Amino acid sequence: MSDLLERLRGRGWRMTSQRRVVAEVLDGDHVHLTADEVHARAAQRLPEISRATVYNTLGELVSLGEVIEVATDGRAKRYDPNAHHPHQHLVCSRCGTVRDVHPTGDPLADLPTAERFGFMVSQAEVTYRGLCPSCA
Amino acid sequence: MSDLLERLRGRGWRMTSQRRVVAEVLDGDHVHLTADEVHARAAQRLPEISRATVYNTLGELVSLGEVIEVATDGRAKRYDPNAHHPHQHLVCSRCGTVRDVHPTGDPLADLPTAERFGFMVSQAEVTYRGLCPSCA
DNA sequence: TTCTTGACTTAGACTCCGTCCATCGTAGGA
DNA sequence: TCCTACGATGGACGGAGTCTAAGTCAAGAA
Numbered sequence: 516m517s518d519l520l521e522r523l524r525g526r527g528w529r530m531t532s533q534r535r536v537v538a539e540v541l542d543g544d545h546v547h548l549t550a551d552e553v554h555a556r557a558a559q560r561l562p563e564i565s566r567a568t569v570y571n572t573l574g575e576l577v578s579l580g581e582v583i584e585v586a587t588d589g590r591a592k593r594y595d596p597n598a599h600h601p602h603q604h605l606v607c608s609r610c611g612t613v614r615d616v617h618p619t620g621d622p623l624a625d626l627p628t629a630e631r632f633g634f635m636v637s638q639a640e641v642t643y644r645g646l647c648p649s650c651a
Numbered sequence: 652m653s654d655l656l657e658r659l660r661g662r663g664w665r666m667t668s669q670r671r672v673v674a675e676v677l678d679g680d681h682v683h684l685t686a687d688e689v690h691a692r693a694a695q696r697l698p699e700i701s702r703a704t705v706y707n708t709l710g711e712l713v714s715l716g717e718v719i720e721v722a723t724d725g726r727a728k729r730y731d732p733n734a735h736h737p738h739q740h741l742v743c744s745r746c747g748t749v750r751d752v753h754p755t756g757d758p759l760a761d762l763p764t765a766e767r768f769g770f771m772v773s774q775a776e777v778t779y780r781g782l783c784p785s786c787a
Numbered sequence: 788t789t790c791t792t793g794a795c796t797t798a799g800a801c802t803c804c805g806t807c808c809a810t811c812g813t814a815g816g817a
Numbered sequence: 818t819c820c821t822a823c824g825a826t827g828g829a830c831g832g833a834g835t836c837t838a839a840g841t842c843a844a845g846a847a
Contacts, residue, residue, distance in 0.1 A: 614768055
């Protein structure tokens with residue numbers, strides 16, 4: 516994750532303790548935290564950090580393409596740091612748990628030009644839904 | 652849409668003017684209204700209708716499988732009455748417009764058992780994103 | 788090293804979307 | 818026609834996220 520900190524510094528980010536802590540919290544595999552969970556974990560290391568800062572930092576990381584926002588349902592968005600390896604998501608309909616998955620095939624290729632209605636289509640997100648082992 | 656009203660009556664729905672109006676508002680192709688838009692349109696015909704009733708009725712239609720809930724982004728959910736023809740959605744990243752699309756291929760078949768992690772996977776939603784002709 | 792400045796952070800008010808609840812109204816069967 | 822359980826109402830409530838005004842501080846300049 517120091518890679519990430521380096522990349523951010525290279526993009527002109529002012530490196531503050533808050534940003535460092537948020538980036539560190541997101542470090543790790545297959546972690547899909549909500550903004551509030553990120554805030555709670557960040558606050559363990561930096562008790563004064565505010566919710567607004569966490570939201571700001573997450574938003575910046577998303578717009579830089581370093582983190583992916585996953586809208587699970589009506590619930591809170593989750594943040595996925597695994598942004599540099601293309602993948603899709605498997606969501607538990609009951610508890611909201613998210614896993615990264617790697618389907619075969621390319622969904623973008625499955626959308627014929629006639630079905631694009633003049634849109635400049637740039638992305639296809641696949642969300643698989645079902646019950647996780649604990650909820651089934 | 653009188654089909655829909657018939658089906659609902661057949662399922663034991665008490666037919667009230669509010670439910671009738673909500674069902675009628677959702678009538679039509681390729682309409683993807685938010686709950687507030689449904690409420691606004693319903694209120695043109697039935698000014699006293701309450702937001703709670705619109706939410707209740709939409710929720711019932713969704714759980715009966717007559718309408719699909721589309722979570723486009725962080726914004727309000729949209730309601731898609733085209734529930735009896737399998738399809739996916741194409742969303743404009745700028746203005747949020749939604750279109751129904753019909754890709755080839757079956758995304759569920761693209762998820763190998765080894766990538767299901769013990770989930771009982773029942774559904775695959777594909778959301779294509781890009782810019783619509785007006786926003787491009 | 789100190790100064791300077793504008794980018795960053797903070798707390799809390801606010802908005803938006805949706806749900807809940809107590810009460811009232813009414814569809815439809817007897 | 819009457820009854821009653823199902824449905825509607827509207828206002829309070831809650832969670833998630835945004836905004837704002839004021840204070841703070843990282844990092845370049847001198």
